[in-house]
Amino acid sequence: MTAIVATCVAIGLIAYMLTTSSGNPDASAESTPNNQGDKVEERLPKSVSPVEYRLKIIPHLEDGNFTSSGELWITMEFKETTNKIVLNAREITFHQVEIVSLAKDIAVTNVTVKNDSELVIVRVNKLLRKGESHKLYIRFSGILNDVLQGFYRSSYVDSATNETRWTATTQFSPTYARRAFPCFDEPSFKARFRISLGRRENMTSISNMPLKSTQDMPNMPHFVWDHYQPSLPMSTYLVAFIVTDFDNVQVKDSSQPVFRLWSRHDVIDQTEYMSKIGPSMLRFLEGYFKIPFPLDKQDIVALPDFGYNAMENWGLITFRESAMLVNEKEAVAEARQNVASVAGHELAHQWFGNLVTPAWWSDLWLKEGFATFFGNMAVNHVEPTWRMTDSLIQDLHDVLVGDALESSHPISVGLNHTDQITQIFDSISYIKGCSIIRMMHHFLGAEVFRMGIQRYLRTYSYRNAEQDVLWEALTYEARLSENPVTYITVKNVMDTWTLQTGYPVLQVQRNYKTGTVTVFQERFCWAIAGCQDSTESWWIPLTWTTQSNPRYNDTMPKAWLWNPTLELNDTVPDDQWILFNLGQTGYYRVNYDDRNWKQLAQSFETLPPVIRSQLIDDSLAASRAGNLRYKIAIDLISRLENETDFLVWNAALNQLEYIHDKMHDDADYNKFMLRLGRKIFETIGTVEKQNDGHRERRWRGKIMKWACIVGHEECRQRAHQFLKNWIEMPPAKENPIPANLRSWVYCTGLKHGGKSEWNFLWNQYLKTTSGSEKTVLLEALGCITDDAILLSYLEKSISKSSGVRKQDGWWVFRSVAGNPIGKDIAFRFLRENWVALNEYYGSGFSAVAKMVTALPRYMNSETDLKELETFKDSVKLGVTSTAFEQAIEQVKINEAWTTNYKKQIQDILKEI
Numbered sequence: 012m013t014a015i016v017a018t019c020v021a022i023g024l025i026a027y028m029l030t031t032s033s034g035n036p037d038a039s040a041e042s043t044p045n046n047q048g049d050k051v052e053e054r055l056p057k058s059v060s061p062v063e064y065r066l067k068i069i070p071h072l073e074d075g076n077f078t079s080s081g082e083l084w085i086t087m088e089f090k091e092t093t094n095k096i097v098l099n100a101r102e103i104t105f106h107q108v109e110i111v112s113l114a115k116d117i118a119v120t121n122v123t124v125k126n127d128s129e130l131v132i133v134r135v136n137k138l139l140r141k142g143e144s145h146k147l148y149i150r151f152s153g154i155l156n157d158v159l160q161g162f163y164r165s166s167y168v169d170s171a172t173n174e175t176r177w178t179a180t181t182q183f184s185p186t187y188a189r190r191a192f193p194c195f196d197e198p199s200f201k202a203r204f205r206i207s208l209g210r211r212e213n214m215t216s217i218s219n220m221p222l223k224s225t226q227d228m229p230n231m232p233h234f235v236w237d238h239y240q241p242s243l244p245m246s247t248y249l250v251a252f253i254v255t256d257f258d259n260v261q262v263k264d265s266s267q268p269v270f271r272l273w274s275r276h277d278v279i280d281q282t283e284y285m286s287k288i289g290p291s292m293l294r295f296l297e298g299y300f301k302i303p304f305p306l307d308k309q310d311i312v313a314l315p316d317f318g319y320n321a322m323e324n325w326g327l328i329t330f331r332e333s334a335m336l337v338n339e340k341e342a343v344a345e346a347r348q349n350v351a352s353v354a355g356h357e358l359a360h361q362w363f364g365n366l367v368t369p370a371w372w373s374d375l376w377l378k379e380g381f382a383t384f385f386g387n388m389a390v391n392h393v394e395p396t397w398r399m400t401d402s403l404i405q406d407l408h409d410v411l412v413g414d415a416l417e418s419s420h421p422i423s424v425g426l427n428h429t430d431q432i433t434q435i436f437d438s439i440s441y442i443k444g445c446s447i448i449r450m451m452h453h454f455l456g457a458e459v460f461r462m463g464i465q466r467y468l469r470t471y472s473y474r475n476a477e478q479d480v481l482w483e484a485l486t487y488e489a490r491l492s493e494n495p496v497t498y499i500t501v502k503n504v505m506d507t508w509t510l511q512t513g514y515p516v517l518q519v520q521r522n523y524k525t526g527t528v529t530v531f532q533e534r535f536c537w538a539i540a541g542c543q544d545s546t547e548s549w550w551i552p553l554t555w556t557t558q559s560n561p562r563y564n565d566t567m568p569k570a571w572l573w574n575p576t577l578e579l580n581d582t583v584p585d586d587q588w589i590l591f592n593l594g595q596t597g598y599y600r601v602n603y604d605d606r607n608w609k610q611l612a613q614s615f616e617t618l619p620p621v622i623r624s625q626l627i628d629d630s631l632a633a634s635r636a637g638n639l640r641y642k643i644a645i646d647l648i649s650r651l652e653n654e655t656d657f658l659v660w661n662a663a664l665n666q667l668e669y670i671h672d673k674m675h676d677d678a679d680y681n682k683f684m685l686r687l688g689r690k691i692f693e694t695i696g697t698v699e700k701q702n703d704g705h706r707e708r709r710w711r712g713k714i715m716k717w718a719c720i721v722g723h724e725e726c727r728q729r730a731h732q733f734l735k736n737w738i739e740m741p742p743a744k745e746n747p748i749p750a751n752l753r754s755w756v757y758c759t760g761l762k763h764g765g766k767s768e769w770n771f772l773w774n775q776y777l778k779t780t781s782g783s784e785k786t787v788l789l790e791a792l793g794c795i796t797d798d799a800i801l802l803s804y805l806e807k808s809i810s811k812s813s814g815v816r817k818q819d820g821w822w823v824f825r826s827v828a829g830n831p832i833g834k835d836i837a838f839r840f841l842r843e844n845w846v847a848l849n850e851y852y853g854s855g856f857s858a859v860a861k862m863v864t865a866l867p868r869y870m871n872s873e874t875d876l877k878e879l880e881t882f883k884d885s886v887k888l889g890v891t892s893t894a895f896e897q898a899i900e901q902v903k904i905n906e907a908w909t910t911n912y913k914k915q916i917q918d919i920l921k922e923i
């Protein structure tokens with residue numbers, strides 16, 4: 012899936028300061044609150060294994076009925092002798108349960124539904140023997156809920172008729188197939204699915220497989236059954252079906268598989284971009300993996316209500332509208348890149364996840380990390396000018412921030428409750444996963460890596476895998492090509508990255524007299540006192556180069572660091588710098604002694620952009636963690652006065668945001684930032700130019716938003732003018748503000764505007780049919796400084812009739828919490844509406860957890876900390892437990908930082 016937690020390849024990372032976007036392409040919801048953190052989820056016994064499901068199901072969308080009726084025949088193999096069949100179900104009503112095997116005398120004696128553990132236990136009157144096969148028949152009904160999980164309902168208003176149209180659709184990952192029909196709902200129980208969907212004759216249905224036949228429904232005039240071909244063996248979380256009145260277009264020239272794009276009629280013309288890139292990304296991936304896509308068709312559907320960015324259901328990928336549709340007339344570069352990245356991610360899942368599936372959710376990263384990594388590669392193939400490697404580095408910088416919390420978690424993690432499964436759809440699984448794969452790609456070399464990946468996919472097709480078998484496949488290929496990592500084995504190296512929390516910083520110490528260089532490792536944490544009780548050690552691939560003969564592309568390790576310290580064989584003359592972790596391909600930070608930092612700063616302009624961005628990121632991080640004097644880091648970033656590369660600016664703004672949040676009203680700070688940015692502000696300007704590339708278009712708005720924040724006068728006037736022009740135009744006219752500049756213009760305009768501007772933009776939000784424009788507006792509407800408006804805005808996030816869809820509600824909260832004026836209002840709103848919010852959103856796509864995560868940004872004091880802790884102790888945590896733990900740690904760090912460094916930085920800036 013592509014969650015919306017942190018940015019996965021996708022969205023710009025200046026994120027919090029500039030835009031507030033955050034797009035982990037997969038995230039999900041729930042009707043009965045499921046917030047008991049102490050609920051123990053029971054795993055299914057392995058005694059019974061499903062082979063085939065025959066499912067007939069019909070959603071009742073008429074007259075507000077919103078239930079479903081189904082019949083199910085499950086063919087099971089018995090691996091052990093038992094009189095008990097245990098499977099999963101949630102909010103399912105059982106009408107009839109029987110064994111319908113040839114042996115006629117087997118009777119069901121008892122059906123027990125255990126709501127807490129989402130299990131149903133079927134007991135029979137005699138022992139079913141190991142090796143036997145039996146068929147279980149179940150007639151049931153379910154609920155078409157409105158929390159975007161399981162089999163759920165979604166609606167939209169058709170513009171031509173002004174009618175509300177209903178669609179029934181599914182989201183089963185990770186554990187919601189059981190809300191649609193009883194099943195063995197764990198990824199290791201792969202089976203074939205033969206699905207029949209009932210529908211009204213004027214609707215359409217879609218499922219994973221191609222349609223086989225359609226048949227009138229007996230006794231139900233105007234209703235039919237659509238029978239689908241049997242699926243390949245697959246996990247329950249990948250099953251999908253939709254009954255809808257959507258339009259579709261078939262992509263020309265996509266002979267195998269056939270690509271069909273679906274959306275509601277009003278926006279079907281926005282599928283064109285997807286039709287261009289989808290088939291060619293799929294073909295690229297087939298070529299890389301050397302395994303053809305096994306289905307005859309690939310349906311791609313844009314849904315008006317969708318909790319995540321997208322979901323990779325085999326042969327039927329579902330998206331939220333803003334992650335799939337591109338309005339060519341208003342082409343926003345950012346949105347286009349998001350669409351490509353999410354699509355690449357989901358297509359890569361067709362192999363990583365669908366063909367080879369993690370055995371359990373603990374190894375979620377085995378599909379999410381790889382989908383992110385190969386998705387990026389596929390986008391690079393179709394959009395070679397976008398510099399997609401830059402996105403990997405931006406994502407890396409982003410995740411290194413979160414992963415330096417002591418309350419972070421290992422990539423591969425033991426999971427005990429359903430609530431925990433939901434919580435690991437986070438940036439650690441997606442982006443740290445992707446980043447350590449990138450590290451392997453470099454230390455193994457592209458060819459060994461590719462052969463190892465092919466071997467892994469080939470060997471485990473239609474099966475399940477754990478990370479150890481991936482390490483074996485990679486080690487095997489490394490041996491064949493005599494790769495130096497062989498003597499350590501990929502497993503020894505990678506276990507240190509996947510089983511331990513956090514990551515190391517490489518401390519470099521030089522002896523300038525003898526020329527020797529010593530490195531040592533320790534865990535990197537934000538806590539100024541360092542990480543508590545940290546004894547971890549990582550296998551670190553060491554790459555380095557020196558000033559006299561710089562070879563920045565040498566990303567094969569020259570040595571490995573495992574012991575705490577190592578002295579290099581190379582010596583370096585005292586007047587030259589040494590640089591480690593080339594291309595920032597390793598998942599670690601580097602910190603040098605003061606003199607080497609100064610030498611690097613001297614050469615700053617001569618280094619490649621990737622290295623410049625790395626130095627900015629590592630130095631500011633080292634200072635923030637108390638490992639490097641701020642004077643050194645600030646001297647280094649003063650070099651940005653001449654900087655015009657976006658990657659470097661992204662790194663700077665990503666780190667400076669932390670300082671900014673605490674010093675945004677400090678005059679010297681703003682003066683310093685204005686001086687740093689003068690050149691980039693002038694270079695990029697406030698006007699779109701004819702010959703701008705994708706990157707300029709994508710970055711201009713972000714840079715200008717920041718310019719306005721630090722007080723650039725012309726920037727503010729331009730934004731104000733843009734917005735005023737639009738407001739004063741006759742209502743029927745199209746928005747004159749270039750799409751790429753809107754986020755900046757709206758937010759700045761509102762910050763210096765009032766109720767009338769806010770109402771104007773709110774009405775635009777209600778009017779627009781573009782998903783990405785809606786997102787931009789939602790983010791901007793929280794920029795206003797009026798308390799009453801901010802509160803009424805928050806209230807819209809919890810109201811069905813406000814026009815804010817449930818899938819988008821948390822953007823409202825984040826937008827308000829991300830405004831220094833709004834943060835107290837947001838916190839109060841969360842406290843006062845905790846129960847209602849949890850009921851409204853449920854636990855699925857972590858909306859409430861994301862709200863908690865948005866809180867600590869401006870919380871810097873003891874009082875803030877106490878309030879947050881008191882609040883945490885007073886509520887049921889459920890899926891928000893990790894979010895609270897991390898938020899509290901963050902406030903502690905903020906408080907310590909403010910006490911220790913704020914004054915120091917003010918003093919440094921006074922002297923500059």
Ligand SMILES: *[C@@H]1O[C@H](CO)[C@@H](O)[C@H](O)[C@H]1NC(C)=O
Pocket residue numbers: 071076077078
């Ligand atoms: C919904 O429709 C089904 C099928 O027509 C019917 O059996 C059921 O009673 C209806 N439920 C409600 C709540 O109307």
Ligand SMILES: *[C@@H]1O[C@H](CO)[C@@H](O)[C@H](O)[C@H]1NC(C)=O
Pocket residue numbers: 120121122123
């Ligand atoms: C079914 O089993 C449960 C648990 O063992 C028991 O509580 C219940 O009374 C049984 N129901 C019937 C109808 O036998």
Ligand SMILES: *[C@@H]1O[C@H](CO)[C@@H](O)[C@H](O)[C@H]1NC(C)=O
Pocket residue numbers: 173
């Ligand atoms: C569409 O329907 C809504 C609700 O029934 C109504 O308020 C609105 O005026 C209608 N709009 C148009 C353009 O007919």
Ligand SMILES: *[C@@H]1O[C@H](CO)[C@@H](O)[C@H](O)[C@H]1NC(C)=O
Pocket residue numbers: 211213214256
């Ligand atoms: C399908 O037919 C039903 C019953 O005539 C009608 O209520 C509904 O609006 C129709 N749906 C579409 C999409 O035309």
Ligand SMILES: *[C@@H]1O[C@H](CO)[C@@H](O)[C@H](O)[C@H]1NC(C)=O
Pocket residue numbers: 424425426427431
């Ligand atoms: C799950 O339980 C195991 C064993 O008790 C424990 O080591 C692990 O940390 C738990 N996982 C989580 C995410 O709490």
Ligand SMILES: *[C@@H]1O[C@H](CO)[C@@H](O)[C@H](O)[C@H]1NC(C)=O
Pocket residue numbers: 563564
């Ligand atoms: C290093 O890599 C960059 C980017 O891939 C490339 O442009 C450059 O030519 C390479 N330099 C050398 C010396 O290979």
Ligand SMILES: *[C@@H]1O[C@H](CO)[C@@H](O)[C@H](O)[C@H]1NC(C)=O
Pocket residue numbers: 569570577578579580
């Ligand atoms: C240093 O050189 C020795 C002898 O050639 C070699 O065994 C060792 O691995 C080298 N160490 C490093 C860190 O390169």
Ligand SMILES: [Zn+2]
Pocket residue numbers: 012013014036037323356360378379382
């Ligand atoms: Zn995914």
